Amino acid sequence: MNYHKLNSKFILSLLFLIVFSFSLSSCGIVRPGEVGVKQRFGKIIGGVRQPGMYLHNPFFSKIVKVPTRTINMYASLTSLPTKEGLNISCDLSVLFHIEEKYALQVVQTVGVKNGENIIMSVLRSSVADVTAQFAAKDLYTSERHQIETAIAEKMTERLGDRGFKVESILLKSIILPAQLSRTIEEKLQAEQQSQTMKFVLERQRQEAERMKIEAEGIRDAQKIISESLNEIALKYLSIEAFKDLSKSNNAKVIITNGKTPFLINEDGD
Template sequence: MANNQMDFKFPKGGVFFIIIAIAVIILFSKSTVTIGPGEGGVIFETLGSGIDTEKTYGEGFHIVAPWNRMIVRKVRQQSISNEMNVLSVNGLEVKVSGTIWYEPELVNLGNLIKTKGEDYERELLDPAINAAARSVVGRYTPEQLYSSKRDVIEQEILDEVQLVLKDQYLSVKRVLVEDVKLPSTIRIAIETKLKQEQESLEYEFRLSKAKKEAERQKIDAEGKAIANKILSESLTDKILQEKGIEATIELSKSPNSKVVVIGSGKTGMPIILGNQ
């Protein structure tokens, strides 16, 4: 019985082309890099001198030699938070929690990675922050750290960090001191002292307000006394008699029946007698 099945024969050289295609795909995938938003990249030349510090790659699609490696890092503004134990000016240990905003310099990303490594935050930024925080906090008392000096401390830490990182290809934008934790006994003592100071200020304010009110009343009374004295001195007997005569004339014009006695009374003023 004849075999009707047709034998499938793989084309000559087909395996070779498949191998070539796979190799091309692998080569292409290793030769292409996509750098995301807010990121930058530098080339590590495996067969060359290592990090290429002359060129930095920005966002988008890039083709690199398959034997090289693209190192991609964030170059937008970032932040890290930390808590550290530091000593105040009188040797008291306090815990300071804060956040720092920083940004690698894109054009110098190659120099940054070449000199400080890929983990440059741990190698460069953390030590600078710790040193600056210890130096600045060590200038202040616990009371100052706890209350009124927070913004000043932030600015001084920022200034010191920027000084340490000068020409290190890493820019620090802002420092925020979020919390200062003191031992409970010291914290309670400071809060009690602040409360007493506030109560004292309120008491002084009430005294000052009462004193001002008393002065106002005194001035008002003195003013009224002076006005009355002036008015009293201006009212002579002659003026009073003239005012009385004017009043009598007005009353005499009334339709009610009356008797006007001229020249009566101790002062010679007219006297009006009458009824409805």
């Protein structure tokens, strides 16, 4: 009797597990940042599914999830031509996403996974076309942002209405031929030294201008003093000098012609 009860409980538990597992496998969950597309026997059924839970027969159908959030794809490209005919290498990232209204089209034409292959192919071609229009040194200057924008525009043009939206291109490390790299570094150093020299010359020019203004002020002051020293003023200054000498406690001999005093030390020094 106990043996039959154990078998019954085991069978019921097994059935429950089977039903529970089947229920989980027949439940598709579309998460935020993606949409779902239902396929049955390889054919698309219905429209785009928004984030949520959807039931389907796992033996005959599935929910294909299409990401609509931003995807950051890293790429390392080599042998890229420049305007001078040189070859460079660079590491970059492309930020893109699949537009929701094109989700069905993406699944039908290229598939979600193969979409990244298309992005990579278009990226390689677009980067090569754009770098061929710029000099290698431009990758180190303010032209860099212009190059990133041009690559993004070229990719958008080539992708057309496939459903992939290129948000931006981010150039990271740039690898130039060794000789060219040294030349660019030397040029940048020369430009920096030139800017430093301009600063020094400007500071010296300002200092020279300051000294000129100061000298002009001294000259004008001396001119005013010399013009004011007439005979009456000199006599007045002599009288004031005699007064100051008379107040001194030191013994002294004063010889004067009535205009200018001459002092003689008492000790004859």
